[in-house]
Amino acid sequence: MKKALLSGFAALTLLGAAPAAMAEEEYLTSExxxxxxxxxxxxxxxxxxxxxxxxxxxxxxxxxxxxxEVCSACHSLERVAFRTLTQIGYSEEEVKALAAEYEVQDGPDDDGEMYYRPAKPSDYIPSPYENEQQSRASNGGAYPPDLSLITKARPHGPDYVASLVGLGYTDEAPEDVQVSDGQYYNPYFHTVLLAMAQPLYEEQVEYADGTPATIEQMAQDVTTFLTWAAEPSMEARKRTGIGVMIFLAILIVVSYVSYKKVWEDVKK
Ligand code: HEC
Known part of the structure; x- marks a missing residue:
């Protein structure tokens, strides 16, 4: 009697556990x-x-x-100084005003205390968090990387960043992918699940030049800005490269003509 009861109990437990176990199996592994x-x-x-x-x-x-307005809530841009923003078309006055909207830590003062003051054009853009630990604590353990070099740090960087934030959040997670708390599905991320919630929504910013702020537009605009941040001297590099190519082309012609001239008599 006791045995029968026990096995009945065991069967019930098994029955109860079965659906949960099946559901587990329906999910794909991360790989x-x-x-x-x-x-x-x-x-x-x-x-x-x-x-x-x-x-x-x-x-x-x-x-x-x-x-x-969006990304700087979580991501730093440590390698960009305010003064360099004149390169993207802001006047020195505008840069001064932009910088003054931020506070940076300075010091120590005469009493040995650190203090905050409005940023100056010579300062670097301050991070949203004091340190990596604080940023992890605010993002469920995940670290929002500094974006200064992100377009160089990933293969096909600009295409990747624009796809990740501009196209990747439109699909619902497929049924066989298990999305835990604090994870979001994005097929462009290398493990298809990441700790960044969708950052961009239609009309999230209002552009002064009247460009419609679609998700894709904002994604491509911020990617272009980050491409500049990663290599502000890109245009100068390309100009130098083209100059060098033209110089080499002329040099080839000149050397060929002088070669002909020098050997003219010998060959006859
Ligand atoms: C609410 C906080 C938050 C906001 C806002 C945010 N991100 Fe993120 N982002 C994160 C976190 C957290 C990670 C790390 C995700 C991980 O490793 O799972 C991340 C990762 C990334 C990555 C790296 C992916 C990789 O390959 O490692 C890029 C690129 C990125 N974010 C771009 C952006 C851009 C561009 C914006 C603004 C449009 C933005 N993020 C706004 C929190 C945020």
Missing amino acids: EATEKYHKYPEHFSFPQSGIMGTFDRAQLQRGFQVYR
């Missing part, structure tokens, strides 16, 4: 999910791509606006 759903970045034609490409100043300013 399988990546294999099945990971997407390579789309290709965008940015004005700065190609060997002759240059930045569109208006787009750079729109991108900075998106960084400032």
